[in-house]
Amino acid sequence: MDTFIGLVHINSPSFFEQEIAVWLTERLIDLGLSVENQKYDKSINLIGRKAGTVRGAPTIILSSHMDTVEPTRGLIPMREGGIIRTDGSTILGADDKSGIAEILETLHVLKEQDLPHGGIEVVFTSAEERGLIGAGALDFDSLQGRIALVLDCSGSIGRVVLAAPTHDIYTMRITGRAAHAGIEPERGTSAIKAAAKIIAAVPDGRIDQNTTANIGIIQGGTATNIVPKEVTITGEIRSHDAGALEKTKKTIFDTARRLSKKNQVKIEIEENRQYNGFHISESDEFVGLIKTVCEDLSITPEFIVYGGGSDANIFNSHGIKSLVISSGMQMPHTTEEYIKEEDLSTAVLMLLGTLKALAAGVTSLPFA
Ligand SMILES: [Zn+2]
Incomplete structure (x- = not known):
């Protein structure tokens, strides 16, 4: 909760991600990752890398975008009855800071409990809201992961986007x-x-x-x-x-x-x-793994075909099998945007479950 509240306090509309990037760079280094700042003409993307502790486990990319839509000036988050929202004069920015907070918390738990895991690449992009501009500027040769979870869908935890249009x-x-x-x-x-x-x-x-x-x-x-x-x-x-x-x-x-x-x-x-569309079959092995992770947490997975694009469109077009999963954000792009505290923690359990399954080798995913 503290991480999420801290993140929404940092103003970061598209193309103004420098401040949040500095904050996140420090956090990722504290969590034991090496961080690369990939600057491009309009802004900056961050890549954090954590080597795996389990040999042969596939490297996974965990991604969210740092920018938000507006209005954000004077944003004050309010916690009440297990829900975080604003006073209604600004958006909350759970799109996509909930995803960032969930990734950071996952890394924190991994470190705290010294859990075994495969390689992890954290990709925090910029200017997603302006047409996936940051993701489009990423140096894909610098990424090893061939599977990715992009935490950038709204609705209940367990929603998984399997297809998005061109x-x-x-x-x-x-x-x-x-x-x-x-x-x-x-x-x-x-x-x-x-x-x-x-x-x-x-x-x-x-x-x-x-x-x-x-x-x-x-x-x-x-x-x-x-x-x-x-x-x-x-x-x-x-x-x-x-x-x-x-x-x-x-x-x-x-x-x-x-x-x-x-x-x-x-x-x-x-x-x-x-951007180009993508379509991942429900019988795909990575999808199957996410399904098992959901079911282990008593979450009913909901596979959806989506009408909008996200950074996953760019990742998929570069040969990285990428699913968009819900971060629990609700009513993004409106001043009524909110998130349930419970969903923030459930999403972390889902990420931890995914890392655990990849480390345990319950998959024969051919992604080394
Ligand atoms: Zn988003």
Whole structure:
């Protein structure tokens, strides 16, 4: 509890992780880890390493992100009735400081009780909330672990994310022709009208079981007396199915190009991959191990397919089998965010159970 409360007192919105990184570096060194600060142009990631005491046990990566969304100014955590929350004027930052606290406490118990374990790599990333930027800047050659638990899911302890979608963002720049709207509107071609037709025509919302699409931003026009020359539309597509993603994208872009031509405007489309999706089978051995750990603690595991991304998307795309597990955070990204004290400790038991199972060799996981 003290660790968690200490962490939420350190203000760390995305790209401002320096202070918390210094604090965590000291803590990790105290806990017997060697720490590498991986700086990149926008912020810093931390990697802590603890050599295994059991030969042949696989190295595991335990990860959380250091940054939080806002508002955080003047954050005061309150403990009441077994729950930690704020006064409602700020978020709590349990996303993702609960995960960090749970990892630190796990390391503390390992040291205190001198428990046997395999190699441990702690990865604390930055700017996760701004599109997995810190994880994207990690030096993956410096990591040995081939399995990872990312503590960055909300809800009850025992929730495990087995799949997350691929996420693409696109921008359409539509250019018409400006004219005075009162004097010679005939000379103009309205980019807003063309954009409206495009937006109305492209598929959006839930496209199929695996795929969603959304246009979230529209910008354009300058004055009521000018036929608008330029509009920019920004949207996204997510899918658990690579084929469906490409097909949806093609339909959206083809429709937009066809309607642009018909409405005599120019269109430029730019697309950007945010991250690749992943899908881990429920029959996977690592998943099986987590399931056993949950059941030993009388926790019912809940395997879910998730619609959002996390650092695990980046880890998985680098060949590290990564599961996202709940840290017990509730209602993240809102000022009603809270966490149960009990969940903080149960998550620690889950991490300890995982390390114990890996050390005991109850698995033949081929990750050395
Ligand atoms: Zn998070």
